[in-house]
Every structure is written in structure tokens, then in C-alpha cells.
Amino acid sequence: MTPKDITAFQTTFLTWYDANKRDLPWRRNHDPYLVWLSEVMLQQTQVQTVLPYFQRFTQALPNLTALAAVDDAQLLKLWEGLGYYSRARNLKKAAQQLLADYDGHFPQTASELENIIGIGPYTAGAIASIAFEEVVPAVDGNAYRVFSRLLADDFDISQSKARAHFAQEIQPLLPKKRPGDFNQAVMDLGSSICTTKDPACLLCPIQAYCTSYQTGSQLDFPVKTKKIRQKKVQLIALVIQNDQGAYLLQQRPEQGLLGGLTTLPLVALDDLDLAEQTKPQAIQAYFAANYDLALTQVQDLKLKPVVHVFTHLHWTIHLFAAKLGDPQADVAYFPGYFVPKAQLGNQAQATLQKKLLKRANLSKK
DNA sequence: CATACGTGGAC
DNA sequence: TGTCCAAGTAT
Known part of the structure; x- marks a missing residue:
């Protein structure tokens, strides 16, 4: 011109x-x-x-x-x-x-x-x-x-x-x-x-x-060559209630995915040692080894898995429930805390967490 | 330079 | 269901 x-x-x-x-x-x-x-x-x-x-x-x-x-x-x-x-x-x-x-x-x-x-x-x-x-x-x-x-x-x-x-x-x-x-x-x-x-x-x-x-x-136009691939990951989200009826939330690290937000405790299946059919035992072992936390009655809730897609990740999340082995157990080594059901919405919730709570029927209303 | 980082909507 | 896109930046 x-x-x-x-x-x-x-x-x-x-x-x-x-x-x-x-x-x-x-x-x-x-x-x-x-x-x-x-x-x-x-x-x-x-x-x-x-x-x-x-x-x-x-x-x-x-x-x-x-x-x-x-x-x-x-x-x-x-x-x-x-x-x-x-x-x-x-x-x-x-x-x-x-x-x-x-x-x-x-x-x-x-x-x-x-x-x-x-x-x-x-x-x-x-x-x-x-x-x-x-x-x-x-x-x-x-x-x-x-x-x-x-x-x-x-x-x-x-x-x-x-x-x-x-x-x-x-x-x-x-x-x-x-x-x-x-x-x-x-x-x-x-x-x-x-x-x-x-x-x-x-x-x-x-x-x-x-x-x-x-x-x-x-x-x-524009010319764009690069394509993004989503890595597929299978996870387990845990619904863990204490004897007051409060639910355990996991606080995510400040840096990284969903940094600083809380979700139900999540475990990637990659992080579990045992085979598929022994998942409850594997989760138990994982929490004992990583958080010094004894879980009992770990069981698959058999709900439809929550699917959540990030830019670079495709998560499929299976919901499990568990109880504390010792109701008085402290969770000092676990990065998180118990929250009463009515207050679950008080913390900042990623869309992922809202999906998990809804699927587990823990949302308000 | 490549990769991590959310979500909702269009097709 | 899968794929790509939408006012990008930090590392």
C-alpha cells in the first residue's frame, strides 16, 4: 500500500x-x-x-x-x-x-x-x-x-x-x-x-x-501448523467423610494445574502400584505411604466417571468412597482439610471440582 | 523453542 | 466423540 x-x-x-x-x-x-x-x-x-x-x-x-x-x-x-x-x-x-x-x-x-x-x-x-x-x-x-x-x-x-x-x-x-x-x-x-x-x-x-x-x-490464512495433543489420564477422586460428617478436600500446590484450588483428593492411576482389580488396596497403600493416613472401606461408588478436558489433558475420574481407619486420625501429613458439606462451596472451586461434587451428589440444593 | 496452563462453545 | 478455537504468558 x-x-x-x-x-x-x-x-x-x-x-x-x-x-x-x-x-x-x-x-x-x-x-x-x-x-x-x-x-x-x-x-x-x-x-x-x-x-x-x-x-x-x-x-x-x-x-x-x-x-x-x-x-x-x-x-x-x-x-x-x-x-x-x-x-x-x-x-x-x-x-x-x-x-x-x-x-x-x-x-x-x-x-x-x-x-x-x-x-x-x-x-x-x-x-x-x-x-x-x-x-x-x-x-x-x-x-x-x-x-x-x-x-x-x-x-x-x-x-x-x-x-x-x-x-x-x-x-x-x-x-x-x-x-x-x-x-x-x-x-x-x-x-x-x-x-x-x-x-x-x-x-x-x-x-x-x-x-x-x-x-x-x-x-x-493464518497458516498454523502445530497441533495440540491431549494426554489421557485416569484418576480416582475420593469421597472421605470424618465422623462429624465433614468431607476431606485436597489443597493443590500454588504452582501448576489448578494451583491453590481445592478438589476432592485425587490419585492418578499411574501413581498406584497394584493392578486394576485391587484398586481399593492400592489406594489404601498409597494414602498410608504418602500421607501416613489409614483408610478403610475403600470402595468404588460405581458412578458414571467425570470427564474433564484441559488444554493438554483429558481426565477420566472414577469416584470412590472411603472412611478414616481411625476417626480421630489427624491428617497433618495430608495437604488438605475437612470441610462440612454446607461449606464446600465457600472455597474457590474449579469447574472440575464442581463436576465432581455434582456427580457425588454433594452440591448444595 | 516447546510445553504447561482452564473452560465453554462450535461443528 | 473428536477437534479446534478464544483479546497469551511463564518457564
Whole structure:
């Protein structure tokens, strides 16, 4: 495109945005705190899913000071069900970091924003352009789709170099004024018109500039070679009641899958030594060896297994029940605690845990 | 550079 | 049922 074409392209695109932009709660002002929070919530997550979480979160924690001081239990409760829980933990760390090292003010350039935990190249570009009008691209999945098609650019977006590559391609197309609106226009176009399957090219405001449209090759872009495989894992979830009728929950480590959340005690079948037909004995031995905890009456509840799929894992979970060998036994070596049935919902629950409780008929109502 | 990290929805 | 996708980042 010539400089003149680029100017016309920008004007056309921004005019379309002005007329068609979505009314989203984080677009009502350019408060960097709200822009930041929305961008983190939106990482790998759709707008419709984020909306109620954003509402609750901002109501409970309206600014950096509140977020920095929130206790972890409340933080996770606000995030429960949204997934990628390290995002929540990193938000709090970042708030503390901003208060301690930045006087409570966000740095105003993408380059500096990337030094904040949880802010990568995309989010840095989004905050810098939207909240501070820095002329930088925000290269996310929408940008890959829109610009790979616009430019018929076959760079493989599976490669880690892709982000830098497309940033370089996009930079000359960015308007000096309203770079944030331009980036948000890309997102709205990508979610409504320039969609993965069946893009609505006839409604596209920048169709005239789109190289792939001219050759009918829209669906060949973006090029993506990598495929994700889900590892299949069989597990057992245990319903263990003490003599007060409370249920044992397992506290997961801060780092890793479902970090910091509680679930029914889980054992991967890989971790059991004995053969399939002796599962109860194997579970008993496992708890004795790993947690110094004696279980009795371990039995298969023979319920339909709970299936839960993560990005990279496919879990099939069989529900078992058990009793404590000694009702007075302390569970000091077990990473968890007993919770009365009525209070099971008080802790932050991953969707997985909600499924387990429902299958075991332990949910409220 | 590859892998870990959630969930819900579309087809 | 299986597969892929959706405003990515940390390690």
C-alpha cells in the first residue's frame, strides 16, 4: 500500500469502528487498571465469558490498592471457573509490584509494561495503545487472522517468531492518532467479521484492501501448523467423610494445574502400584505411604466417571468412597482439610471440582 | 523453542 | 466423540 492508501485504509477502518464498536464495560474510560484487568481476563477467553467476572471483580477490587491487599481465598473465589488461575495470582503480584516500584502508576510504554508479571507482548501493546495512546500494535489471535489475510502473509503463527514478525508488518499500518482504537477495531473485526471459519467478507469494511479476498484465499490464512495433543489420564477422586460428617478436600500446590484450588483428593492411576482389580488396596497403600493416613472401606461408588478436558489433558475420574481407619486420625501429613458439606462451596472451586461434587451428589440444593 | 496452563462453545 | 478455537504468558 502507498502512504495514501494507508491513510485511506486507517480512516475507513476507524470510521467502521466508530459506528460498530461493541459497548463493553472496560471501554467506558481508559483507566489503565480496568484496561489491564480486562486484557488479562480476555487472554484465551471469550468476551461473553469474561463479562460477569469483570463485573464482580471490579466491584470487589476497584483499584490497585484493593487488589494488592486482597487475600488469596477471595482472589481465587472471584476467579473461580475462569481458568488459567496463575493469571489471578499474577494480577495480585503485579499490583503489589506496581505499588512498591512504580508509585502505584502504570508505566506508559509497552516496553516497560512487559516488565510487569503477567503482562506479555500482547497485553503490553494493548494497555500502552488503549490507555496511553502509544503507537504500538497489540498482536493477538485476531491480529494474526486479520493481518495474515489482509496481507496474504503465510508466516506460520505456530512459531514463536510470529508475534514479532506480524508486529513489524502491522507497525507501518498503525495511525499516529487513535492507535488504541485501531487495535480494538482489529479485535472487533476479528471476532465479528474476520472469523476463523466462514468470514463475512462481504460485510468487511477493509475488503478493498484485503489481498487474500482478491484471490479468494481467505481460509488459507493464518497458516498454523502445530497441533495440540491431549494426554489421557485416569484418576480416582475420593469421597472421605470424618465422623462429624465433614468431607476431606485436597489443597493443590500454588504452582501448576489448578494451583491453590481445592478438589476432592485425587490419585492418578499411574501413581498406584497394584493392578486394576485391587484398586481399593492400592489406594489404601498409597494414602498410608504418602500421607501416613489409614483408610478403610475403600470402595468404588460405581458412578458414571467425570470427564474433564484441559488444554493438554483429558481426565477420566472414577469416584470412590472411603472412611478414616481411625476417626480421630489427624491428617497433618495430608495437604488438605475437612470441610462440612454446607461449606464446600465457600472455597474457590474449579469447574472440575464442581463436576465432581455434582456427580457425588454433594452440591448444595 | 516447546510445553504447561482452564473452560465453554462450535461443528 | 473428536477437534479446534478464544483479546497469551511463564518457564
